[in-house]
Amino acid sequence: MAHSMGFIALLSLLSFAPLCFSGNTLGGGHLYPQFYDHSCPKAQEIVRYFVVEAVAEDPRMAASLLRLHFHDCFVKGCDASVLLDSSATIRSEKGSNPNRNSARGFEVIDGIKAAIEEECPHTVSCADILALAARDSVVLTGGPYWDVPLGRRDSKGASLRGSNNNIPGPNSKFQTILTKFKLQGLNIVDLVTLSGSHTIGNAQCTNFRQRLYNQSGNGKPDYTLNKSYAARLRARCPTSGSDQNLFYLDFVSPVKFDNNYFKNLLAYKGLLSSDQVLFTKNDVSRELVKKYAYNQELFFEQFTKSIIKMGNISSLTGYKGEIRKNCRKVNAY
Ligand code: HEM
Ligand SMILES: *[C@@H]1O[C@H](CO)[C@@H](O)[C@H](O)[C@H]1NC(C)=O
Numbered sequence: 001m002a003h004s005m006g007f008i009a010l011l012s013l014l015s016f017a018p019l020c021f022s023g024n025t026l027g028g029g030h031l032y033p034q035f036y037d038h039s040c041p042k043a044q045e046i047v048r049y050f051v052v053e054a055v056a057e058d059p060r061m062a063a064s065l066l067r068l069h070f071h072d073c074f075v076k077g078c079d080a081s082v083l084l085d086s087s088a089t090i091r092s093e094k095g096s097n098p099n100r101n102s103a104r105g106f107e108v109i110d111g112i113k114a115a116i117e118e119e120c121p122h123t124v125s126c127a128d129i130l131a132l133a134a135r136d137s138v139v140l141t142g143g144p145y146w147d148v149p150l151g152r153r154d155s156k157g158a159s160l161r162g163s164n165n166n167i168p169g170p171n172s173k174f175q176t177i178l179t180k181f182k183l184q185g186l187n188i189v190d191l192v193t194l195s196g197s198h199t200i201g202n203a204q205c206t207n208f209r210q211r212l213y214n215q216s217g218n219g220k221p222d223y224t225l226n227k228s229y230a231a232r233l234r235a236r237c238p239t240s241g242s243d244q245n246l247f248y249l250d251f252v253s254p255v256k257f258d259n260n261y262f263k264n265l266l267a268y269k270g271l272l273s274s275d276q277v278l279f280t281k282n283d284v285s286r287e288l289v290k291k292y293a294y295n296q297e298l299f300f301e302q303f304t305k306s307i308i309k310m311g312n313i314s315s316l317t318g319y320k321g322e323i324r325k326n327c328r329k330v331n332a333y
């Protein structure tokens with residue numbers, strides 16, 4: 001009996017070991033930070049170099065790159081589907097409601113990919129580049145560091161429908177937003193914590209105008225929006241026109257990754273309805289907002305956990321998918 005148990009244990013060791021340790025085109029099932037240590041030791045350094053350059057030139061780029069990783073992961077998993085341009089076979093996710101005239105940073109990813117292809121051809125996935133660029137963006141703006149689990153592979157397709165359906169909108173109800181997170185395997189803690197990403201970056205007038213003028217169809221502004229803050233917003237976001245005027249998601253410290261986003265929610269100064277509802281529509285999320293408003297450490301600590309979890313959404317690994325040569329198109333054979 002003991003002998004046969006040992007035999008089974010040995011068998012399972014033999015069948016699992018190659019999955020984890022045989023280098024980077026084999027394997028599968030899970031991601032780990034050392035994935036490119038031998039195949040492309042400079043990969044992380046290259047990503048960081050380009051993100052530093054891009055953010056120095058345009059501070060908003062940190063936010064834009066972080067958001068791209070989110071919009072990638074919520075559609076078919078973190079597989080760089082968001083980066084594909086339209087082609088004969090692909091309807092690009094770039095045309096979805098959340099992304100159209102809004103998602104940005106694609107040229108930065110192109111630059112990183114080109115440099116990495118030069119250093120180690122056909123080795124590093126576009127999906128991993130997105131995950132690393134998101135981490136570097138958070139660190140550069142003052143947020144927490146985490147080791148990024150790696151080994152994702154790139155999709156051979158995109159889902160315009162998935163992009164429209166899976167990513168919540170700025171006027172979605174709390175329950176709708178939470179449901180969309182749960183469909184991705186994320187919970188209410190992940191929702192509140194990851195929404196803290198809105199501590200950096202901008203939003204266009206068109207995405208919160210409804211709150212300023214006619215939130216519930218009665219011709220009145222959203223009563224959960226501070227009145228003097230609302231008045232300030234209306235000055236550059238009129239009832240019609242100026243759709244693309246930009247506003248800081250966190251007006252207190254717009255390019256710093258900190259916990260002012262949560263402090264703003266306590267003061268009814270969240271920019272998007274989807275931000276403010278985290279404080280006004282659910283007891284569990286309200287308590288979390290308060291905790292993070294009082295304790296930035298706690299926010300940072302949970303942020304690293306939640307973003308690693310988001311980065312783990314059904315990613316392609318092992319032999320699935322491919323390593324794209326150009327992040328905008330699938331490889332030709
Ligand atoms: C909870 C549901 C969420 C909703 C409804 C939402 C919605 C939005 C909207 C409407 C914008 C402004 C886009 C524009 O005006 O062009 C935005 C920006 C942004 N979002 Fe979210 N978001 C959500 C969650 C997240 C998550 C989970 C992350 C990251 C992990 C994230 C990161 C960002 C960042 C960094 C920006 C600023 C982008 C820039 O300045 O280019 N958001 N979001
Ligand atoms: C507010 O919205 C409702 C329903 O969408 C609409 O019927 C009404 O005309 C709007 N009121 C104003 C003042 O725009």
Ligand SMILES: *[C@@H]1O[C@H](CO)[C@@H](O)[C@H](O)[C@H]1NC(C)=O
Pocket residue numbers: 226227228229267
């Ligand atoms: C709204 O914000 C203003 C300016 O910060 C502040 O003076 C006011 O007390 C706030 N209103 C409410 C109801 O909290």
Ligand SMILES: *[C@@H]1O[C@H](CO)[C@@H](O)[C@H](O)[C@H]1NC(C)=O
Pocket residue numbers: 029030308309312
């Ligand atoms: C990542 O996903 C794998 C496979 O789905 C799972 O076994 C693992 O626990 C996940 N890790 C994290 C950190 O969520």
